[in-house]
Amino acid sequence: MTELKNLVKSLLEEGKVTKVIGYRMYGENNTKPYIAVTPNDAEEMVLNTDCRNNLSVYLTKKEIINGGKTGIVAKGCDIRNIIALIQENRIKEEDILIISAECKGVGAEKGSAVYANKCVNCSVKTPHLYHELVEMKGSELSQPKDKYTEAKEKVLAMNSGERFEYFSNMFSECIKCYACRQACPMCYCEQCIADMSIPRWIESSATDRGNLSWNMIRAFHLSGRCTGCNECERACPAEIPLSFINKLMYDTAKEEFNYESGMNKETPTLIGSYNTKDNDNFIQ
Amino acid sequence: MEEKRITKENLIKLGSNWVNDGMNVYVNNGKKYTLMKLHEEDLKGFEEAPPLMSYKEIVFPKTEPILYYKKSQKEVEIIEPKIGGVKNIVIGAKPCDAKSISIMSKVFNWDYKDSFFNVRAEESVIIGMACKYNDEHCFCTSVGISPVSTDGSDLFLIPLANDNFGVRIISDKGKELISKYESYFTNGDSEESENVLSSIPIPEKKFNAENVKSWLDKNFESEFWNTTAEMCLGCSQCAFVCPVCHCFDIVDEDYSFTEGRRMKNWDACQNGLFTKHASGHNPRDKQPKRYRQRVSHKFKYYKDKFDEYLCTGCGRCSRGCPAGIDIGEIVERIDKLTN
Numbered sequence: 001m002t003e004l005k006n007l008v009k010s011l012l013e014e015g016k017v018t019k020v021i022g023y024r025m026y027g028e029n030n031t032k033p034y035i036a037v038t039p040n041d042a043e044e045m046v047l048n049t050d051c052r053n054n055l056s057v058y059l060t061k062k063e064i065i066n067g068g069k070t071g072i073v074a075k076g077c078d079i080r081n082i083i084a085l086i087q088e089n090r091i092k093e094e095d096i097l098i099i100s101a102e103c104k105g106v107g108a109e110k111g112s113a114v115y116a117n118k119c120v121n122c123s124v125k126t127p128h129l130y131h132e133l134v135e136m137k138g139s140e141l142s143q144p145k146d147k148y149t150e151a152k153e154k155v156l157a158m159n160s161g162e163r164f165e166y167f168s169n170m171f172s173e174c175i176k177c178y179a180c181r182q183a184c185p186m187c188y189c190e191q192c193i194a195d196m197s198i199p200r201w202i203e204s205s206a207t208d209r210g211n212l213s214w215n216m217i218r219a220f221h222l223s224g225r226c227t228g229c230n231e232c233e234r235a236c237p238a239e240i241p242l243s244f245i246n247k248l249m250y251d252t253a254k255e256e257f258n259y260e261s262g263m264n265k266e267t268p269t270l271i272g273s274y275n276t277k278d279n280d281n282f283i284q
Numbered sequence: 285m286e287e288k289r290i291t292k293e294n295l296i297k298l299g300s301n302w303v304n305d306g307m308n309v310y311v312n313n314g315k316k317y318t319l320m321k322l323h324e325e326d327l328k329g330f331e332e333a334p335p336l337m338s339y340k341e342i343v344f345p346k347t348e349p350i351l352y353y354k355k356s357q358k359e360v361e362i363i364e365p366k367i368g369g370v371k372n373i374v375i376g377a378k379p380c381d382a383k384s385i386s387i388m389s390k391v392f393n394w395d396y397k398d399s400f401f402n403v404r405a406e407e408s409v410i411i412g413m414a415c416k417y418n419d420e421h422c423f424c425t426s427v428g429i430s431p432v433s434t435d436g437s438d439l440f441l442i443p444l445a446n447d448n449f450g451v452r453i454i455s456d457k458g459k460e461l462i463s464k465y466e467s468y469f470t471n472g473d474s475e476e477s478e479n480v481l482s483s484i485p486i487p488e489k490k491f492n493a494e495n496v497k498s499w500l501d502k503n504f505e506s507e508f509w510n511t512t513a514e515m516c517l518g519c520s521q522c523a524f525v526c527p528v529c530h531c532f533d534i535v536d537e538d539y540s541f542t543e544g545r546r547m548k549n550w551d552a553c554q555n556g557l558f559t560k561h562a563s564g565h566n567p568r569d570k571q572p573k574r575y576r577q578r579v580s581h582k583f584k585y586y587k588d589k590f591d592e593y594l595c596t597g598c599g600r601c602s603r604g605c606p607a608g609i610d611i612g613e614i615v616e617r618i619d620k621l622t623n
Contacts, residue, residue, distance in 0.1 A: 027420055032608025033515040053606070057517065063570060064514070175337075175346045175550060179519035183606050195557050197535075204535050205347040205547045235606040237336060237521040 004073070004134040007099065008042035011071055011132075017097050018068030021058050023051045029111040033058065047073055049138025052106050052116060054229040056081035059091050060188035071097045075106070075136075076124030080227040080262025081185040083129055087262070087269050088225075090188055100127035101136035114144040117243060118230045129265065148247060155248070167212065167245065173238040174211035176204065180232035180242055181218065186225050193217060215245070223249040224270030227262040256282070285452050286459075287472030292327060292447040294468040295375070299323075301465065302373055310339055312376030312413070329376045330443045331416045334598045338381050338527030342372040343404040344388065349545040350400065350534070356542065368403035373461070375411045375441075380424045380598035382412040382436035384527035390590040391530060400548070409461050412437030412454075414480070418487045421599030423612045426489045429596055432481045442477040450477035490612055491619035493583060493593055499622050500584040504576070508621070512614055513575035515607040516554065522578070522601030522611070523552035528594050531558075553577045575609075583615060 008020045019037045024044040026032040031050045036042050056078050058064045074082060079100060085091045103126075105119040120143065127133070155163060178194065181187040194202045194214055202217060203210035226246045233242045253259045256279045259270040290298070299309045300323035309320040314328030317339040329335070352363040374381075385405050392401035415431040424430060434440040438458030442450035450472055453459050462469070523529040533551040538544035551558060554574050560566045568574050586594035595611075602610040 026608045030608070035514060053608075058515070175524050177520045177524040177550070177552065178555070179517075179521040179524075179606070182517045182519035200535075200537075203537055204533065205537065205549050207347055207547075210347070231606065235517075235519055235521060237525045237604050239336065 002132070002134055004047050004099070005042050005045050007132055007134055008036055008045050008071065009039045011097070012036065012039045012042060016069070017071035020045070020071035020073065020099070021055050021064070022071075022073035022099075023047060023053065023055075027110070029107070035064070045073070047101055047134060047136050049104050049106050049136070049141060050110070051075065052109075052234065054078045054081060054185060054231045056085065057183060057185040057231065059085060059096065060185060065091070065095070069095055069097060071099060073099045074127075074130075075100065075103045076127045077103075077118060077122065077227065077229055079127055079129050080124060081229060082262075083265045084186060084225060084227060084262040084269075085188075086265045087267065088272075093265065097132065098127075098130045099132045099134060100130035101134050102126055104136050104138055105141050107141055108144060113142060115141045116230065117144060117148070118228055120144065120146065120148075124263075128263065148244065151244060152248060152251070167216070168208055170240060170244075171211040171215040172208050173240055174206055174215060175238050176206040176210065176214065177237060179235040179237060183231040183235035184222075185229070185231070186222055186227075187218070193221075215240075215242070219245045219249055222246055224253040224257070224259055225261050226250055227260075285454070285474075287474045287477060288451045288453070288462075288469040289444070289472045290449050290451055290469050292449065295327060295441075295449060296323070296325070298462075298465055298468050299325075299373070299375055302371075302461075307371040307373055308342070310342070310372070310374045312374075312378070317374060317377075327376050329378065329413060329415075333417050333419065333603065334378045334380060334600055336600070336604065337525055338384060338598070338600065339374050339377070340384055340388070340527050340530075342374070342408055343385055343401055344530060344532075344550075347547055347549045348400065350548050352543075352545045353536075354543050367400055368407050370407065372404065372408045373411065374408070376413045377410050377437065378415050378598065379412055379431055379433045379435070379437075380415075380422075380429055380596040381527050382410050383429055383433075383596050384436070385410065386436050387528045387592055387594065387596070388530050390592060391586075394590070409438045409457055410436060411439045411441060411458070413441040414443065414484060416484050418485070419599065419603075421602040421610060421612060422487060422597060423490045423599065424597035425487050426491050426612075426615075427493055427593045427595050427597045430486055431484050432486070442480050444476055444480060450474070450480070452477070491616045492622075493615075495622040496583050496615050496618045497587055499618050500580055504580075508618070509572045509576045512617075513572065513609050516571045516575055516609055517607050518554045518556060518571055518574065519606060520552035520554045521604050521606070522609075523554060524550060525600040525604055527596055527598060527600075553581070579611065579614065579618075582611075 011017050019035050021035055022045045023031040024034040025046055029050055033053050055072055086093055105115045108114050108116045202213045228250055230243045253270055299320050302309050303320050310317040311320050311325045311327055312329035313326050314332040316335045318325055349365045354361040392398040434454050438455040440452040440454055444450055531551045532548050536546050559568045582594040
């Protein structure tokens, strides 16, 4: 198997890509996003269990992907977002070159001995769309506690009023910085509904009402699209457990429509397709 | 300087008394400046990192109405909101946070005297605490603050052995706050406090802020900006967690056709919409220009205008950045460019 650095170096030398979006070390147990443009830049490239970022978000930034084929280092979960972006016609497969690896999972945070929540029950540790394969480095991690299942059961047992209150409370800490949106590979709208002012659909104030409408609408817009990379939650400075509602919607898409975003580039999107056999038991 | 001593237990009791007196009491619990409600919150923070969010909300809330309006076909009635009326107390403020109100006060009192800020600032009492935390993102000493500086504090806590605290009385406001509660305190031993303070390592400066400013004076158009924060996602968490970032947006919210309110909401220069004109033109149309604004505002414009750096070196923005951008590291690189 090729060494990541050598691979990136030769890809850049041979002009197969104009740049490679990857990771470099950031302190001892952390990495950060990085773009290699010259063959020398490849020296800093790493792929290990501290590579928490989902770099596919950069594929939605024109100023980064414009100007030739882009290489990207992606774990299986990140590939799901790349596929979802292909499914939604945001990027073309021929414009990118995916460098992936058999994934060992990533640590929950800097120096953590347990997996990030997104790694629990991961079905894409073996990458499902790639052009080059390398080795992922890093130590073995252990399973985190499953907090999700219990919380899900609790919420599903609530009546609508109780749920409304539950989510209102959860989102009341929101400060409306929109870091969740900016870190999300699937939040690529040129004009977000939250930024529209004529008419203003969502109150921009970080009041309980404004916070609930923003976070609920974002969850709706990601239903059947979110792949569960949890970058929104990682970026959130108010520590709101955003992955919870996203995962609830993810589960619903899977249970009701047997659909999982970002698994197959040929599959039509959930929202963009219609099947007469679709479940309609929720229409009352 | 007058010094007293208090046990941690009594300090928390004192906080509970203030809560009972109707004050908002925030305690640094090591992770958060948490609003004291249950009267059993713990005070930590001497050895912990600055809490994820600063407490600037006590003087500059994330959202607040600045006026209410009622309109008819003939006239518009303006109703002023009530500001303040509740004392805010912060127990265990980091020295890098304690300085924030005095720094922001300059911009909120520059031409227009902002009563929203001023009334709250006047009603706030900051109980600072010495700090023993230092990581790769901290750089308070580079911007004129230190882990033992009392600047901006009204009272200052020095953690002593056996859960005791030395309490230095810095301002009249601080003195008045505890005057009703003399019985909670015993006499201070300034020698013991001094020993603790001198045992706290003062981190070396990471950069020379004056050099950085003089480079910024001349390099608005430098290529440096294009490759500095290219991975920035424009997520703005840096500005929202910052103890001194103070930009806001004004927006009207109608409740109905005849009534509404005008809100003042936190905003941030890393957001593309921040400088977008009604015409569609955006003078800061790309992320590098926005990042240049962030660094320049902190280390040049504010210094030019108010003779103060708009940064306390707390390192929050870097610790929380999802793209791993470290302002300390970037400014350090600028400093090296001047050598």
